[in-house]
Amino acid sequence: MSSAKNLSPDTLVAQANHYIDTSTGALVPAIQPSTTYGRDVNYDLLGDYIYSRNHNPTFDQVERVICALDGGRDARIFASGQAAITAVLETVASGRHIVAPDIMYHGAQAWMRRLAEKRDIGLTLFDATSADGLANAIRPGQTDLVWIETLLNPTWDVLDIQKTADMAHGAGAILGVDATVTPPVTLKALDFGADIVFHSATKYLNGHSDVLGGVLVTGEMDDRWAEICEVRTLVGGTMGPFEAWLLLRGMRTLSIRCERAFASALKIARHFENHQKLKAVLYPGLTSHPGHHLAARQMTGGFGGMLSFLVDGDAHMAKKLISHLKIFIAATSLGGVESLVEHRRSVEGPESLVPDNLIRISIGIESVDDLIGDLQQALERL
Numbered sequence: 001m002s003s004a005k006n007l008s009p010d011t012l013v014a015q016a017n018h019y020i021d022t023s024t025g026a027l028v029p030a031i032q033p034s035t036t037y038g039r040d041v042n043y044d045l046l047g048d049y050i051y052s053r054n055h056n057p058t059f060d061q062v063e064r065v066i067c068a069l070d071g072g073r074d075a076r077i078f079a080s081g082q083a084a085i086t087a088v089l090e091t092v093a094s095g096r097h098i099v100a101p102d103i104m105y106h107g108a109q110a111w112m113r114r115l116a117e118k119r120d121i122g123l124t125l126f127d128a129t130s131a132d133g134l135a136n137a138i139r140p141g142q143t144d145l146v147w148i149e150t151l152l153n154p155t156w157d158v159l160d161i162q163k164t165a166d167m168a169h170g171a172g173a174i175l176g177v178d179a180t181v182t183p184p185v186t187l188k189a190l191d192f193g194a195d196i197v198f199h200s201a202t203k204y205l206n207g208h209s210d211v212l213g214g215v216l217v218t219g220e221m222d223d224r225w226a227e228i229c230e231v232r233t234l235v236g237g238t239m240g241p242f243e244a245w246l247l248l249r250g251m252r253t254l255s256i257r258c259e260r261a262f263a264s265a266l267k268i269a270r271h272f273e274n275h276q277k278l279k280a281v282l283y284p285g286l287t288s289h290p291g292h293h294l295a296a297r298q299m300t301g302g303f304g305g306m307l308s309f310l311v312d313g314d315a316h317m318a319k320k321l322i323s324h325l326k327i328f329i330a331a332t333s334l335g336g337v338e339s340l341v342e343h344r345r346s347v348e349g350p351e352s353l354v355p356d357n358l359i360r361i362s363i364g365i366e367s368v369d370d371l372i373g374d375l376q377q378a379l380e381r382l
Contacts, residue, residue, distance in 0.1 A: 009184060016251075032056060032058050036050075070190055071184075086235075090227075092121055095120055097144060098146075099173075100126075101128040109125070156291075158295045174195040190217065195220065199214070263302065278379070311358075
């Protein structure tokens with residue numbers, strides 16, 4: 001499914017994998033809304049499609065672009081990020097074991113906890129900041145899936161993907177990597193040994209906060225991938241054709257959106273790094289960040305558009321800071337053209353290990369000076 005052309009990511013996404021409709025000459029891919037496909041007089045299918053819960057021409061075009069971007073063998077889009085994660089977790093058999101960080105996307109962790117309670121599947125959540133955390137969590141011969149994030153949400157700690165892959169494979173497990181906050185214009189997890197890469201397409205890939213979706217990309221066409229594809233069909237986890245088209249449309253500006261947002265995030269992090277009203281600025285682009293050198297080795301197009309502030313105070317003070325912001329929008333999500341801020345502990349609930357004084361910030365494509373000014377005036381009012 002990968003593109004045979006040796007295109008840079010910037011060119012690939014801008015041209016939707018060099019798309020041209022050979023029947024009309026159109027440069028913009030069409031939407032195919034049909035849910036079913038006809039047969040001839042011999043009851044043979046007229047084309048390659050039977051029903052859109054399996055495949056759809058619009059899905060295929062999006063999947064080709066994403067697969068080529070990530071350098072994978074195949075890709076599948078899903079109705080939501082959670083649907084894609086669930087499809088991977090569904091392949092873990094009863095009696096097997098999952099390993100994941102204790103701080104990560106809370107929706108994925110919540111489903112892992114559910115599996116541990118309902119399906120006799122072991123779950124070990126490890127401290128990613130501990131040198132021996134992952135090694136102590138893995139159970140050779142029993143661990144089936146190690147799941148990590150390229151940057152842990154929302155502390156933005158950095159994990160060594162290649163080292164994690166080697167440990168997972170050595171124990172007989174596969175490595176699944178959530179690369180949502182590091183789209184493939186800056187990091188390709190498959191190149192570092194990941195077996196399956198996940199993106200919440202709702203975030204940077206679409207980039208306009210108007211599509212709910214998820215993506216899985218595989219490095220191998222193996223039995224597990226076949227099962228994941230079967231799960232998508234059987235549970236009906238497919239994206240709608242219009243949403244798929246919107247996703248592809250958003251992806252065509254992925255490179256320039258990321259370039260702008262990532263540069264602004266770095267400038268903002270540097271500006272507020274030593275602010276007297278903050279205990280810390282968490283951003284891997286800062287040389288003071290403990291994972292900076294690892295992030296620089298793994299990421300080629302910037303350090304991402306996500307950062308967090310640890311306010312000098314408690315949860316009340318963190319929420320007060322948010323209430324003073326005038327340009328940043330208080331909302332859950334990330335990776336859109338608009339800048340967002342949220343008190344993450346409130347969103348995740350009582351099981352969250354996220355500090356009470358942490359606010360998570362997603363940098364959009366607005367004027368960076370306006371964003372700095374907004375944060376500055378809000379901090380001055382604390």
